[in-house]
Amino acid sequence: xxxxxxxxxxxxxxxxxxxxxxxxxxxxxxxxxxxxxxxxxxxxxxxxxxxxxxxxxxxxxxxxxxxxxxxxxxxxxxxxxxxxxxxxxxxxxxxxxxxxxxxxxxxxxxxxxxxxxxxxxxxxxxxxxxxxxxxxxxxxxxxxxxxxxxxxxxxxxxxxxxxxxxxxxxxxxxxxxxxxxxxxxxxxxxxxxxxxxxxxxxxxxxxxxxxxxxxxxxxxxxxxxxxxxxxxxxxxxxxxxxxxxxxxxxxxxxxxxxxxxxxxxxxxxxxxxxxxxxxxxxxxxxxxxxxxxxxxxxxxxxxxxxxxxxxxxxxxxxxxxxxxxxxxxxxxxxxxxxxxxxxxxxxxxxxxxxxx
Amino acid sequence: xxxxxxxxxxxxxxxxxxxxxxxxxxxxxxxxxxxxxxxxxxxxxxxxxxxxxxxxxxxxxxxxxxxxxxxxxxxxxxxxxxxxxxxxxxxxxxxxxxxxxxxxxxxxxxxxxxxxxxxxxxxxxxxxxxxxxxxxxxxxxxxxxxxxxxxxxxxxxxxxxxxxxxxxxxxxxxxxxxxxxxxxxxxxxxxxxxxxxxxxxxxxxxxxxxxxxxxxxxxxxxxxxxxxxxxxxxxxxxxxxxxxxxxxxxxxxxxxxxxxxxxxxxxxxxxxxxxxxxxxxxxxxxxxxxxxxxxxxxxxxxxxxxxxxxxxxxxxxxxxxxxxxxxxxxxxxxxxxxxxxxxxxxxxxxxxxxxx
DNA sequence: TTGAAAGCGCTAACAA
DNA sequence: TTGTTAGCGCTTTCAA
Numbered sequence: 001x002x003x004x005x006x007x008x009x010x011x012x013x014x015x016x017x018x019x020x021x022x023x024x025x026x027x028x029x030x031x032x033x034x035x036x037x038x039x040x041x042x043x044x045x046x047x048x049x050x051x052x053x054x055x056x057x058x059x060x061x062x063x064x065x066x067x068x069x070x071x072x073x074x075x076x077x078x079x080x081x082x083x084x085x086x087x088x089x090x091x092x093x094x095x096x097x098x099x100x101x102x103x104x105x106x107x108x109x110x111x112x113x114x115x116x117x118x119x120x121x122x123x124x125x126x127x128x129x130x131x132x133x134x135x136x137x138x139x140x141x142x143x144x145x146x147x148x149x150x151x152x153x154x155x156x157x158x159x160x161x162x163x164x165x166x167x168x169x170x171x172x173x174x175x176x177x178x179x180x181x182x183x184x185x186x187x188x189x190x191x192x193x194x195x196x197x198x199x200x201x202x203x204x205x206x207x208x209x210x211x212x213x214x215x216x217x218x219x220x221x222x223x224x225x226x227x228x229x230x231x232x233x234x235x236x237x238x239x240x241x242x243x244x245x246x247x248x249x250x251x252x253x254x255x256x257x258x259x260x261x262x263x264x265x266x267x268x269x270x271x272x273x274x275x276x277x278x279x280x281x282x283x284x285x286x287x288x289x290x291x292x293x294x295x296x297x298x299x300x301x302x303x304x305x306x307x308x309x310x311x312x313x314x315x316x317x318x319x320x321x322x323x324x325x326x327x328x329x330x331x332x333x334x335x336x337x338x339x340x341x342x343x344x345x346x347x348x349x350x351x352x353x354x355x356x
Numbered sequence: 357x358x359x360x361x362x363x364x365x366x367x368x369x370x371x372x373x374x375x376x377x378x379x380x381x382x383x384x385x386x387x388x389x390x391x392x393x394x395x396x397x398x399x400x401x402x403x404x405x406x407x408x409x410x411x412x413x414x415x416x417x418x419x420x421x422x423x424x425x426x427x428x429x430x431x432x433x434x435x436x437x438x439x440x441x442x443x444x445x446x447x448x449x450x451x452x453x454x455x456x457x458x459x460x461x462x463x464x465x466x467x468x469x470x471x472x473x474x475x476x477x478x479x480x481x482x483x484x485x486x487x488x489x490x491x492x493x494x495x496x497x498x499x500x501x502x503x504x505x506x507x508x509x510x511x512x513x514x515x516x517x518x519x520x521x522x523x524x525x526x527x528x529x530x531x532x533x534x535x536x537x538x539x540x541x542x543x544x545x546x547x548x549x550x551x552x553x554x555x556x557x558x559x560x561x562x563x564x565x566x567x568x569x570x571x572x573x574x575x576x577x578x579x580x581x582x583x584x585x586x587x588x589x590x591x592x593x594x595x596x597x598x599x600x601x602x603x604x605x606x607x608x609x610x611x612x613x614x615x616x617x618x619x620x621x622x623x624x625x626x627x628x629x630x631x632x633x634x635x636x637x638x639x640x641x642x643x644x645x646x647x648x649x650x651x652x653x654x655x656x657x658x659x660x661x662x663x664x665x666x667x668x669x670x671x672x673x674x675x676x677x678x679x680x681x682x683x684x685x686x687x688x689x690x691x692x693x694x695x696x697x698x699x700x701x702x703x704x705x706x707x708x709x710x711x712x
Numbered sequence: 713t714t715g716a717a718a719g720c721g722c723t724a725a726c727a728a
Numbered sequence: 729t730t731g732t733t734a735g736c737g738c739t740t741t742c743a744a
Contacts, residue, residue, distance in 0.1 A: 010502065012737055023715045028739060038713055055502070058478035060737035063415040063720050070475065078459065079440030079641065087434055091461060095468075100475050103434065103459035105447060112451075119426065119456050122414035123479070146366065146411070230645040263645040272647075285435065289586040289619040291628075291647050368721055379731045384723060394729060416721035419736050 011052045020048040031056060062124045070100045071312070072120050073129040073153075073305075074113065078105040080228065080256065081284045082301055083131065086153065089305025090129055097313060099127075110134050121148055127312050129305075132197060133157040153308045156198055165308045165322045169199045172297040172326040173206020174213075176251045176279040179295070179328055181214050185249040185277060185337050189222040191236040191261060193253040200225075203253050203281060221245045226257055233260020234267075241268050248276060248337035255280035255287050258294055262333065273335035283329050292332030299326045367410045376404040387412060418480045426456045427668070428476050429485040429509075429661075430469065434461040436584065436612065437640045438657055439487065442509065445661025446485055453669060455483075466490050473499055483668050485661075488553060489513040509664045512554055521664045521678045525555045528653040528682040529562020530569075532607045532635040535651070535684055537570050541605040541633060541693045545578040547592040547617060549609040556581075559609050559637060577601045582613055589616020590623075597624050604632060604693035611636035611643050614650055618689065629691035639685050648688030655682045 013031070017024040022045060029037050030045040031054075037045075062068040073090045075083040091101040102125065104116040113135050120128060126147055132155035133140065140159045144150065150162040157164075180188050190207045193200030208218045224239050226232035233252060237260065240247065252258035258280030262272055270276045272292060280287060283298035304324055311322070369387070373380040378401060385393050386401040387410075393401075418424040429446045431439040447457040458481065460472040469491050476484060482503055488511035489496065496515045500506065506518040513520075536544050546563045549556030564574045580595050582588035589608060593616065596603065608614035614636030618628050626632045628648060636643060639654035660680055667678070 010737095013739095014737080024738080025715060025717095025740075026713085029714090032739085036713065041713080055474065055478060057419070057737050058475060059415055059419040059480060060720090061739075063413070063419055063722090064737080064739045066720075077440075078434065078443055079437050081435050081437060081440075084433075084435030084437075084440065088461065088463075095471075100471060103461065105443065105459065107444075115451075115456060118411065119414060122411060124415060142409075230642060234645060259642065259645050262647055263649070266647045286586060286615065286642070289590060289615050291618055291622045293619070366721095369723095370721080380721090381723080381732080382730060385730090388723085392729065397729080413721050416736090417723075419738090420721080420723045422736070 010057070011054045012057070013054075016045065016049050016052060016054050019052060020045045066124060067126060068124040069098060070102055070123075070125050071127040071129065071309075072102040072104055072116070072125050073131075074104045074106050074116060074133065075131045076106055076108040077228075078103070081286060082254065082256075082282045085284065085301035086131070086305045089302035089307075090153075090309055091305070092302070093306035093309035097309070099309075106133075108132070108134060114139075117143055117148070121146055127151070129153050129308050130157055131155055149312065151308050151311050153304060154199065163311050163320050163322070165304055165311065165324070166199070167299040167304065167324045167326050169202035169326075170206040170209070172281055172299070173203040173208075173251070174210040175206075175326065175328045176281065176297050177207050177210035179330065179334065180249045180251065180277060180279060181210065183249075183277060183334060183336050184339075186216060187219075187222065187245075187247040187249070189224070189240055189245065189247040189250040191224055191226050191233060191240075191250060191252045191257050193226065193228050193257070195225060200253055207251055219245075222247055226253070226260075228254045228256055230256050230260040230263065233257030234264040235260070237261040237264025238268070249278070249334070250276065251279045251281075253281055255282040255284045255294060255296055258296065258333075259286070259290060262290060262294075272333050275338055277334040277337070279334060287329070287331070290333070295331045295334040296329050297326050298329040299324065366413070367408045368413070369410075372401065372405050372408060372410050375408060376401045422480060423482060424480040425454060426458055426479075426481050427483040427485065427665075428458040428460055428472070428481050429487075430460045430462050430472060430489065431487045432462055432464040433584075434459070437642060438610065438612075438638045441640065441657035442487070442661045445658035446509075446665055447661070448658070449662035449665035453665070455665075462489075464488070464490060470495075473504070477502055477504055483507070485509050485664050486513055487511055505668065507664050507667050509660060510555065519667050519676050519678070521660055521667065521680070522555070523655040523660065523680045523682050525558035525682075526562040526565070528637055528655070529559040529564075529607070530566040531562075531682065531684045532637065532653050533563050533566035534570075535686065535690065536605045536607065536633060536635060537566065539605075539633060539690060539692050542572060543575075543578065543601075543603040543605070545580070545596055545601065545603040545606040547580055547582050547589060547596075547606060547608045547613050549582065549584050549613070551581060556609055563607055575601075578603055582609070582616075584610045584612055586612050586616040586619065589613030590620040591616070593617040593620025594624070605634070605690070606632065607635045607637075609637055611638045611640045611650060611652055614652065614689070615642070615646060618646060618650075628689050631694055633690040633693070635690055643685070643687070646689070651687045651690040652685050653682050654685040655680065 013024050013027045017027045030042050071094050094101045106112045127149050129151050131153050137158045152164040192204045224236045226236040252261050258278050265276050280294050280296035283296045287294040287296050369380050369383050373383045386398050450457045462468045483505050485507050487509050493514045508520040510522050548560045567574050580592045582592040608617050621632050636650050636652035639652045643650040643652050
């Protein structure tokens, strides 16, 4: 009640001890649920503690024990819904284990990764889930040596020894293209993610393989690189258009790119899927609500996050890879290519998802 | 080199002191950049420290000093891009002040808010930016008393004494409706956010006021409540449709709702903006890339976050409100209402997008 | 079953 | 300018 504002002196374990007429050690034992305390004493201490509104000081505890009950997840762009969903998965699963999740947006910048990792390490956060760390191998090794346990999610890190949880991106690329092929498309463009990112290459490879398997050629003029944003996708589509390339479908490396591509298509006077079909990747929540709804390769971000958390509690071989399956989600953004004769045959953008 | 994996014994300030042949106090002074150290000593200590790969233990420091250099931002849904952008603003501004930002997704659940706040408090994180805390006034007061400084962003908290940084939501609602009115719309529906959230009520009030100012009546049948998601927006649109209400435009309480409404419109056979105009709120990145691009009330999430951070460094009167201006961003989702004859005519021919 | 005492790694008077 | 000495609040042997 007295004291300066915001300076309410917090009760310590000693205050509780004194009040309960026991030692601090006993209070500690009771409050951290260790045994070896008489039931009566236990009850008594508990009462006194809650009476006094005692709150443990995690700093002191962590300093003493040299661990913390917090885990962190580092992602390159918190404004990308896919990562948002991923984070939610991590958080929910961590919570079940009594762990609190800290989220760090690195913006893909090494300096920020550095800052965060330093802060986490020096606060005894020993488990961190990372999506696309750009830090070099040596630096990462330094953190590992210092006691940080990394779990790479979605994207591998420059460090062969840590566990990786990701989707089967290559298969996803194939799935997307096979679907387009089935619809009758032959000229299929691809807007890829940054080639530096492994999954960009994997999806692209799937794209190429499916094409080749169908006896088609891979035309470099039909491939353009982008980043994983709507703006990048729109720009990439325009680039494709500028090249004068002929294509009736595009496989976008993620849903945001696909949305951008749809926008680019519209701005060049094309209609989806009548004039052009578009397939995305991720199946973010939004995909269901674009106009038309987006056909996409579904991966379950929430499940991926949850799976990553499992890793820390189950003994895992170093260097292990956990590959999650993907599946095609057919919605309204794909259809038959425009054929001169059959100008009006698709009329069905149902709201139902057809899962394959 | 020796030791168990992940158990590399970290050098302490004492190790450095011994090696540099000075006292721990001196090392501390050097490493935390305090003055009162001879330049020569300073250099020497610095060298030794980096030589030894010394890393400060933040836990020990924070415990001793009883503050930390971390701030936290608590948001209800990390998968909503608006909050993602907001967080980015906070983070960037905090970084400039040497503060590291922790992100906490409360999912709008009081229990999670509780968990996070406890963890933060007991780790000496004294500044937290909150968006729509649901915790009750007394609980919040408890944290305040314990030394947590809250800055409410976007949405006020149940605590009159903390600073609030938000947009002028009421004016935004008016802006949206005035625009629609200008286009010639008279039957304008509104899909609001949860009425529990203050800004839902503010935007709705703006909507109503603009209607009344134009001499129109507010028709309750044209207002439906939703949440701030695409799914909610789609559902709300369908509800409007089910009611058989006649309307030519809808003002959605946020962009995600607007996207959902566009989807709902499409699934009921309406075209935007030909048959129906839609206005959103927020101007998230996505708004530029929907089909058609979304007309919306723009608020700058990044700026809002940054402004909130300023608050903690500048002395601010308790209970102060900082209201940020909003502005209308006209894109392609709004246009003139369909005239009965035109509507009939279009049913027979395919249509192209309107001009701007 | 309980307590005394010694840390965990750092900072901050107060002396020297 | 530098060092000594107490803590910060909790955990954890080791005795009792």
